Amino acid sequence: MRLVISLLALLGLGVSAYLAYEHFCGPIVCIGSGCAIVNESVYCRIFGVPLSVLGLLNYALILGLAIASLRVKNPLSSWLHLGIFGLALSGTIFSAYLTYLEFAVIRAFCTWCVVSAVTITAIFALSSLKLTDPRRGD
Amino acid sequence: MREKRGRLLSNPILLVVIGALLVAAVLIVASQFSARRNAVVVSPETGATQQESELTQPEKPVTPQTILAAQPTKGSPDAPVTIIEFAEFYCPYCARYLWETYPRIESDYISKGLVKYEFRNLVVHGQPALLTGAAGECAQQQGKFWPFHDRLFETVFPGKNVSQSKVLGLADLKGVAAAVGLDTAQFNRCLEGYDTKFNSCYFDYNNCTGAGTDEESCAEAFNACLTANEMFQRLLEDQEDLGQLIENLPAEEQAQAQRIGTPTFFINGHILIGAQPYESFKRVIDRELARVQGQ
Numbered sequence: 001m002r003l004v005i006s007l008l009a010l011l012g013l014g015v016s017a018y019l020a021y022e023h024f025c026g027p028i029v030c031i032g033s034g035c036a037i038v039n040e041s042v043y044c045r046i047f048g049v050p051l052s053v054l055g056l057l058n059y060a061l062i063l064g065l066a067i068a069s070l071r072v073k074n075p076l077s078s079w080l081h082l083g084i085f086g087l088a089l090s091g092t093i094f095s096a097y098l099t100y101l102e103f104a105v106i107r108a109f110c111t112w113c114v115v116s117a118v119t120i121t122a123i124f125a126l127s128s129l130k131l132t133d134p135r136r137g138d
Numbered sequence: 139m140r141e142k143r144g145r146l147l148s149n150p151i152l153l154v155v156i157g158a159l160l161v162a163a164v165l166i167v168a169s170q171f172s173a174r175r176n177a178v179v180v181s182p183e184t185g186a187t188q189q190e191s192e193l194t195q196p197e198k199p200v201t202p203q204t205i206l207a208a209q210p211t212k213g214s215p216d217a218p219v220t221i222i223e224f225a226e227f228y229c230p231y232c233a234r235y236l237w238e239t240y241p242r243i244e245s246d247y248i249s250k251g252l253v254k255y256e257f258r259n260l261v262v263h264g265q266p267a268l269l270t271g272a273a274g275e276c277a278q279q280q281g282k283f284w285p286f287h288d289r290l291f292e293t294v295f296p297g298k299n300v301s302q303s304k305v306l307g308l309a310d311l312k313g314v315a316a317a318v319g320l321d322t323a324q325f326n327r328c329l330e331g332y333d334t335k336f337n338s339c340y341f342d343y344n345n346c347t348g349a350g351t352d353e354e355s356c357a358e359a360f361n362a363c364l365t366a367n368e369m370f371q372r373l374l375e376d377q378e379d380l381g382q383l384i385e386n387l388p389a390e391e392q393a394q395a396q397r398i399g400t401p402t403f404f405i406n407g408h409i410l411i412g413a414q415p416y417e418s419f420k421r422v423i424d425r426e427l428a429r430v431q432g433q
Contacts, residue, residue, distance in 0.1 A: 046168050046169050046172045089158035093166075
């Protein structure tokens with residue numbers, strides 16, 4: 001299970017790295033001869049920090065904890081797992097909020113943002129399963 | 139009671155859940171605040187420091203390029219001076235200009251048949267601004283652009299407070315249209331047509347970039363897709379008008395075109411950037427009036 005979480009975190013890391021690299025907040029739609037139209041949502045950054053970078057950080061932390069927990073024994077491993085659970089929970093809630101924005105407010109959604117939302121939700125589901133039943137397979 | 143609280147605090151899972159909820163809540167609140175701030179902060183210059191010397195009389199008279207008949211226009215068609223405003227409904231300086239400076243231009247020049255006034259869209263705040271731009275074009279279709287324009291600014295900046303803008307959705311825009319007495323059925327059809335088209339083109343655009351195609355060709359395909367919509371096409375034409383006006387600027391004003399933001403004005407082809415004080419407009423308008431009358 002920790003291995004699956006690591007793989008999912010790796011996927012999330014890849015997706016958010018891609019989003020950050022592609023400057024999803026930057027000028028992506030130009031009109032006419034000049035690039036006058038900047039298709040940037042006001043939600044794309046939180047006080048200057050692009051959301052993709054926040055996602056990148058969260059996945060990196062989860063991946064780090066998951067890999068570390070593969071290498072250590074209980075009880076430390078349980079504590080690390082609790083950390084993963086916490087990060088995934090806040091990530092899932094925030095992703096749900098963002099997905100709501102995409103559909104209800106911005107009325108456009110990006111495929112990779114949805115992939116990231118699903119990934120973090122899966123990590124959260126797995127980590128809560130493991131939390132409620134610690135014996136569940138590793 | 140105290141014992142219960144003690145147990146609660148000693149349960150690490152519960153602590154983590156509470157912590158995670160708090161973090162998520164802080165992020166969401168921060169996002170809302172930041173979005174509100176972004177809506178205003180990404181604004182172009184005020185242009186308040188325009189230099190007089192840049193507005194010296196050009197060698198040969200410049201006439202504004204003419205422009206589609208069906209554009210929103212105010213004032214006498216035979217007025218000797220034409221002002222073309224490029225603005226956007228989310229631009230706080232445009233709103234400030236509208237409320238502080240424009241009324242004086244209207245009473246001193248437009249109402250006296252001295253100035254003909256035109257409006258064009260210059261979209262700088264992305265998707266929501268495109269939507270309001272399209273809504274303006276839908277109102278123009280019914281010949282009621284100006285009341286819609288005035289009401290729209292008041293809706294975007296409630297209480298005429300330009301430091302806080304409100305991002306409008308379809309429903310808000312329909313409300314504005316109804317409030318100024320537009321044919322709502324026709325307006326709604328027009329705006330929904332644009333919106334549906336935009337969403338489907340944007341969907342394709344995201345799939346295009348998601349599939350790893352290079353951004354530029356995806357953007358090109360996006361534009362081609364949207365151009366099928368008449369309202370968007372009209373926004374595009376505004377952009378083309380801007381390009382043409384810049385091209386025809388007198389040489390000494392060319393450099394200013396580098397820093398165009400909203401609002402930007404062309405007064406008989408002379409550029410004036412930003413929500414400048416009334417006196418800056420007056421100076422150029424009077425000079426143009428004198429020049430035309432001297433001919």
